[in-house]
Amino acid sequence: MSESSGNGGKWLDAHYDPVAGLFTFSPCVDLADLSGDGESRLVVGDLGSGSTGMKLKVFRGTALLSESTLLDLPAGLVAFFMDLHEPRIPAVAVASGPCVYVYKNLRPYFKFTLPGLEVNSLEQDVWQQAREGQIDPLTLKEMLESIRKKADVPLSMRSLRFLSLETDDMDDFVQLHKQQPIRRQTVITCIGTLKKSTADDDGVSCLVIGTESSDVYVLDPEAFVILSKMSLPAAPTMMDVTGQFDVEFRITVACRDGNIYVLRRELDKPKYCIKLSSHPVGLVRVGKNVMVGCTDESLQGFTQKGKKLWRTVLAAPITTMAAMDLPTRGFQAVLVGLANCEVQLYRDKNLLSTIKTPDVVTSICFGRYGREDGTLIMTTKGGGLMVKILKRTAVFDDRDGAPGPPLAQSVRLNVPKKTKLYVDQTLRERENGLAMHRAFQMDLSRMRLTAAKAYVKALESSLAPVSSSISEPLKMNAVVQGLGPSFKLTLNVQNTAACRPATNLAISFLYDEGLYRMRNPYMRIPLLVPGLVYPVETSVECTSDKGISDIIKVFVLHEGRSCPLLTAHINMPVSEGEMLN
Amino acid sequence: MGLFDKLAGWLGLKKEVNVLCLGLDNSGKTTIINKLKPCNAQAQDIVPTIGFSIEKFKTSSLSFTVFDMSGQGRYRNLWEHYYKEGQAIIFVIDSADKLRMVVAKEELDTLLNHPDIKHRRIPILFFANKMDVRDALSSVKVSQLLCLENIKDKPWHICATDALKGEGLPEGVDWLQDQIKTIRT
Ligand SMILES: Nc1nc2c(ncn2[C@@H]2O[C@H](COP(=O)(O)OP(=O)(O)OP(=O)(O)O)[C@@H](O)[C@H]2O)c(=O)[nH]1
Numbered sequence: 001m002s003e004s005s006g007n008g009g010k011w012l013d014a015h016y017d018p019v020a021g022l023f024t025f026s027p028c029v030d031l032a033d034l035s036g037d038g039e040s041r042l043v044v045g046d047l048g049s050g051s052t053g054m055k056l057k058v059f060r061g062t063a064l065l066s067e068s069t070l071l072d073l074p075a076g077l078v079a080f081f082m083d084l085h086e087p088r089i090p091a092v093a094v095a096s097g098p099c100v101y102v103y104k105n106l107r108p109y110f111k112f113t114l115p116g117l118e119v120n121s122l123e124q125d126v127w128q129q130a131r132e133g134q135i136d137p138l139t140l141k142e143m144l145e146s147i148r149k150k151a152d153v154p155l156s157m158r159s160l161r162f163l164s165l166e167t168d169d170m171d172d173f174v175q176l177h178k179q180q181p182i183r184r185q186t187v188i189t190c191i192g193t194l195k196k197s198t199a200d201d202d203g204v205s206c207l208v209i210g211t212e213s214s215d216v217y218v219l220d221p222e223a224f225v226i227l228s229k230m231s232l233p234a235a236p237t238m239m240d241v242t243g244q245f246d247v248e249f250r251i252t253v254a255c256r257d258g259n260i261y262v263l264r265r266e267l268d269k270p271k272y273c274i275k276l277s278s279h280p281v282g283l284v285r286v287g288k289n290v291m292v293g294c295t296d297e298s299l300q301g302f303t304q305k306g307k308k309l310w311r312t313v314l315a316a317p318i319t320t321m322a323a324m325d326l327p328t329r330g331f332q333a334v335l336v337g338l339a340n341c342e343v344q345l346y347r348d349k350n351l352l353s354t355i356k357t358p359d360v361v362t363s364i365c366f367g368r369y370g371r372e373d374g375t376l377i378m379t380t381k382g383g384g385l386m387v388k389i390l391k392r393t394a395v396f397d398d399r400d401g402a403p404g405p406p407l408a409q410s411v412r413l414n415v416p417k418k419t420k421l422y423v424d425q426t427l428r429e430r431e432n433g434l435a436m437h438r439a440f441q442m443d444l445s446r447m448r449l450t451a452a453k454a455y456v457k458a459l460e461s462s463l464a465p466v467s468s469s470i471s472e473p474l475k476m477n478a479v480v481q482g483l484g485p486s487f488k489l490t491l492n493v494q495n496t497a498a499c500r501p502a503t504n505l506a507i508s509f510l511y512d513e514g515l516y517r518m519r520n521p522y523m524r525i526p527l528l529v530p531g532l533v534y535p536v537e538t539s540v541e542c543t544s545d546k547g548i549s550d551i552i553k554v555f556v557l558h559e560g561r562s563c564p565l566l567t568a569h570i571n572m573p574v575s576e577g578e579m580l581n
Numbered sequence: 582m583g584l585f586d587k588l589a590g591w592l593g594l595k596k597e598v599n600v601l602c603l604g605l606d607n608s609g610k611t612t613i614i615n616k617l618k619p620c621n622a623q624a625q626d627i628v629p630t631i632g633f634s635i636e637k638f639k640t641s642s643l644s645f646t647v648f649d650m651s652g653q654g655r656y657r658n659l660w661e662h663y664y665k666e667g668q669a670i671i672f673v674i675d676s677a678d679k680l681r682m683v684v685a686k687e688e689l690d691t692l693l694n695h696p697d698i699k700h701r702r703i704p705i706l707f708f709a710n711k712m713d714v715r716d717a718l719s720s721v722k723v724s725q726l727l728c729l730e731n732i733k734d735k736p737w738h739i740c741a742t743d744a745l746k747g748e749g750l751p752e753g754v755d756w757l758q759d760q761i762k763t764i765r766t
């Protein structure tokens with residue numbers, strides 16, 4: 001089990017050939033079952049050295065199966081079903097220059113050339129004069145120069161080439177070309193496919209091509225006529241197509257003006273525009289959202305209507321991007337190749353895993369290769385080919401701080417089952433709610449009445465430790481200290497009147513003389529200044545050693561009155577000490 | 582062979598053995614098992630197995646019940662449910678599928694590390710199948726790529742086979758029969 005290669009334990013290294021001699025980029029790589037035997041092949045438009053050695057290569061497993069020379073640099077390559085013939089074998093379309101070359105069974109089948117563009121009429125006139133020998137090459141050059149400066153319609157390739165020539169070569173060039181009509185041709189910048197009328201995997205697809213002249217064409221798969229033409233504000237560089245031509249479709253195009261435009265059916269102008277802060281280098285649609293990689297080393301997510309969802313910063317510049325779509329597992333994510341020899345997997349803005357590669361990856365393609373659905377194919381800057389297979393047991397979890405409910409929230413609590421008693425009670429409560437409420441209110445009122453009665457009685461007989469009589473408003477609390485048998489009893493007496501002092505007061509105690517002995521059971525209290533607390537101390541001795549306690553009643557009396565002003569009951573603690581005598 | 586076995590042999594009663602037939606999809610498991618059956622019981626068309634199927638065939642002294650498991654990715658998690666019952670394993674490899682040799686190795690490693698297999702001396706027979714295909718790997722190369730030399734605690738054997746012609750199959754089945762007999766007696 002080779003987990004040393006930095007796959008995060010999720011990929012099996014199926015194949016790596018560092019000198020496969022494959023120089024390409026993601027739009028020129030596709031996977032398709034080209035022989036109808038259930039085994040997918042890898043189709044690559046190889047750029048060669050950039051000027052020579054352009055090839056269409058097909059791989060099966062680890063081996064190169066076939067290669068054929070391409071006439072021009074490929075700008076994009078797609079496999080698509082162009083007819084309903086059985087067995088269902090897709091054709092391969094290679095876009096290069098102004099043409100789309102269609103291969104069937106890996107043999108050239110059809111060549112589609114983009115319609116020529118409008119030619120400047122002044123330019124045409126000038127060349128006409130040159131042909132008739134009315135003007136010499138130098139005059140021709142001057143006139144073309146002036147047309148180039150002010151014309152709305154740009155000059156043709158031929159005129160531009162002519163203008164770049166040295167004076168000596170001009171004559172020959174005019175002689176060589178003057179007989180041919182002037183043509184202005186655009187080139188294809190990107191290519192995609194769009195299902196014609198069904199969403200089936202093997203449904204017939206139209207080709208969608210973007211051109212340097214800022215147009216997008218949809219081609220009929222069988223007749224290769226233009227079904228639809230749409231215009232963009234700038235030249236497209238990358239595109240994603242979804243939907244069906246006959247029903248509803250959406251073409252998301254990244255353009256050279258740094259914007260992303262969304263084209264819809266029955267509109268020849270973009271419906272939405274996403275303005276980016278820097279140029280897009282990768283465009284992948286995941287479900288209904290578009291993920292864009294930008295030159296400022298960022299990955300951004302947008303809704304299909306162009307609302308920005310998130311932006312995340314990457315560790316290095318992006319070299320390429322591709323979708324990772326595993327329908328059998330319901331998994332969709334984006335693979336991002338970085339210049340620091342890493343390929344990162346993102347689901348939305350969350351990094352799921354990182355693959356370390358021995359070289360910078362220039363193209364990524366994920367899909368079914370051979371018989372394996374989860375195959376990742378990468379080519380590197382040095383021309384290497386790398387194949388990794390997703391482990392059957394691999395799981396990707398985003399352990400990130402994405403906002404949302406915490407995990408604990410979805411953990412179910414272990415709520416005990418409702419018992420029969422509980423259910424019965426609930427039923428009873430539901431049925432007799434009114435009566436129960438009434439009974440409760442009645443009892444509450446009764447209790448309040450009883451409490452009020454007791455309070456009034458206490459007040460009337462001055463049983464409370466607070467006297468509210470107007471002449472002598474007093475408050476008293478008692479503190480017992482000690483463990484026994486001797487206790488210290490402190491009575492804090494306070495005159496609560498506003499300014500009238502209280503005089504002629506005395507304190508007396510009532511207690512069980514068989515239990516307690518008190519030094520002075522009757523005490524006179526000095527004049528009480530309002531507000532101050534007067535501690536009156538005395539000591540009590542417990543005479544019993546049986547561990548029992550009793551209440552001592554304290555009365556505050558006024559001389560000449562038989563009724564106490566207030567009463568306090570002191571709950572004596574149990575004596576814990578030994579009798580000394 | 583004990584007296585009972587001999588007796589059973591004379592009476593046409595044979596020892597029953599449960600064998601698991603594992604390997605990636607398209608490796609040729611069903612084709613191999615089909616070829617091991619008597620001529621008149623062989624199926625003509627072989628289609629990819631869905632889930633698994635139970636097949637029976639006999640050798641001179643044993644009666645095999647084979648669990649022909651599907652090798653497709655989505656069914657491979659079924660394999661482990663039969664590990665307990667299996668008394669021997671036939672592991673089939675498509676020697677022509679170099680790309681997926683790592684996948685075969687991964688599944689083999691998972692098998693060998695499974696608690697129901699790990700500590701049993703269960704015999705494993707490897708069929709390096711499709712040896713007739715041009716540039717198929719040799720059985721030596723296959724056993725290298727699968728690191729079979731690391732299997733120390735189980736008897737194993739690898740043979741190159743061509744299931745379409747039936748070549749190499751008898752050799753493997755003989756080995757398996759001997760192994761089962763030595764374990765049992
Ligand atoms: N050339 C060649 N083809 C073989 C050989 N063995 C099997 N095949 C072919 O390989 C294909 C798959 O064989 P199956 O027996 O269905 O494979 P399997 O392992 O049972 O596949 P699943 O049931 O999907 O797991 C069939 O088309 C067979 O004809 C062989 O030895 N040589």
Ligand SMILES: [Mg+2]
Pocket residue numbers: 610611612628629630649650651652
């Ligand atoms: Mg089968």
